[in-house]
Amino acid sequence: MNRETYIKIRKLIRDHLPKNTTTFVFSGLPIRKSADADYPFHANRNFVYATGIEEPGAVLVFDPKGDILFLRDVDESQEKWVGHYMRKEEAQDICGIKDVRYFEDFDKYLNKVLESNNRIGLDMDHNTYQEQVYGSAIGMADYVGIQRVTDVTEIFVRSRMVKFPEEVDAIKHAIKVTHESILAMLEEMKPDANENDMAARFHYEGAKQSGDQMFETIVASGMNGTVLHYIKNDEPLNDGELVLLDLGIRVNHYGADISQTYPINGTFTPRQRDIYNVVLECFEAVKAAARPGVSIIDLNELSKEKLAQGLKTLGLLERSEDIGRYYYHSVGHSLGLDTHDVWSDRAMPLEPGHVITDEPGLYIAEEGIGIRIETDLLITEDGCEDLAPFIIRDADGIEALLKEIHNT
Ligand SMILES: [Mn+2]
Structure with missing residues (x-):
């Protein structure tokens, strides 16, 4: 700045x-x-x-x-x-x-x-x-x-808590570098490669653009994806499993916080796709609801409802109040100079200029499935702006992107 x-x-x-x-x-x-x-x-x-x-x-x-x-x-x-x-x-x-x-x-x-x-x-x-x-x-x-x-x-x-436009620009730049680094690291994602192949490539690409890690990078495949802050990143990428990425590059003091979940071999199984879509629908619902006057607690309640509804349809859950078995964090936090940036109260109504994350997830340990999708939202006068609109998140789009990257 x-x-x-x-x-x-x-x-x-x-x-x-x-x-x-x-x-x-x-x-x-x-x-x-x-x-x-x-x-x-x-x-x-x-x-x-x-x-x-x-x-x-x-x-x-x-x-x-x-x-x-x-x-x-x-x-x-x-x-x-x-x-x-x-x-x-x-x-x-x-x-x-x-x-x-x-x-x-x-x-x-x-x-x-x-x-x-x-x-x-x-x-x-x-x-x-x-x-x-x-x-x-x-x-x-x-x-x-x-x-x-x-x-x-x-x-x-x-x-x-309320960002100046110049701070938002700095966050946007960090998100752009993070996005480019994710695209590069996907070249390393294939069965029998290792989580650390992906993590190392991500850090390399970020460093080339004068960035470092906003927080410890998470590259969590299969069962590891059910551990929220898994940072060992040293296990093999298995055919048929998912890999959950939660990462961000920081440039000029400000950083991104992005999560994506990809099928390691390029194609979701029907079961993975179903659960993925539950998370994606929740992610979109939070984005549609985030606006001045709403609090992070409100958004989290909405997430619990949405995720529970989806899991009931899939036969994974009987009672909504048991959603804590599969979703055990909050849907968002403030982002800025810190990853979990300063915030006075989670019940506080959002205001224009706040930057928060939208990051629902589902963690089905018995099936070795961990899924999180995360973007960073700028609260505006009448809603919010997704600061990473160019990231492909729908399941079909992800499969097409992976085909293109791996020339298959
Ligand atoms: Mn986050």
Whole structure:
């Protein structure tokens, strides 16, 4: 996103911040993996939301006089080991904050703030695992005294739930890359190949377009498809079984969350097709119902009804209230900078600008069948927009697509 968007986002946050408060938002510090190695750094999403910057050890300050960004002090010898440290000019260019300083000036600045009567605003809902003073909200609250602190997390949550058009564009781009990567990985889908052939190809295609995994990729064939978050992805693809994909590429901080289910040999069995169609009908019903005023709980109740109805027709279920045997998650969640993005309440009515997933599924363990279909919906004034309309989901269309991909 461009710097004007980040300026807009910070203005929105600032408009909701309490008066006479100086608010600090930490990017966070890397987490130690083992010995002298850290996990790849992943900044506090509220910090990224307001800056577009993924640098560790940075602090965004909403000073009553204007925004200030502190970057970690440049360490040229460390740069030879771990790579580039962001400079002032680069940060200014990305986020549009003019007053960028290095951390060596932070103490002096903080002392000035503490001498004033201002309260301290902190985004408390993150980095609780970090103990370093100045590295985290917790450390800072300890340092300045908790009685002087106002938690501003809710302001970020409320703001992040409703997406700016530029954020929707970023999600759409991630979905496009995800779609292209799925088409490529289908070339690897054939009996006796392995789940990891497909997963590796998906990651390769995403990386070629500067993407990484929004969450751990799920390539779950046969019985594995009945485990909601199966991520081992190392079993053979068996002839006659289905493979359930739940995956998303993230590009420029925003990612997709898409699920598709395919017959490994290219053709659904009649039984698989019947169950698949129950899920697809539910998926379409949720899409038709998603609009302002409806809640995620409402959509989930609709899903349970639809799925139960379908399974009764197939003779798999007698009583609707037993649907929990075959459907045991919720039909959707908010999507944005996080896969399960911030959300205040599942009973809250949807509003234009929300982005949620539509992902019903059925998991028939006794038959080794797991099916999930998922897209990402933008709630509009009078309904919703499917952000992945180009993905083929009907059973005939899927079989035709697989024929084309495998030249059969
Ligand atoms: Mn999802």
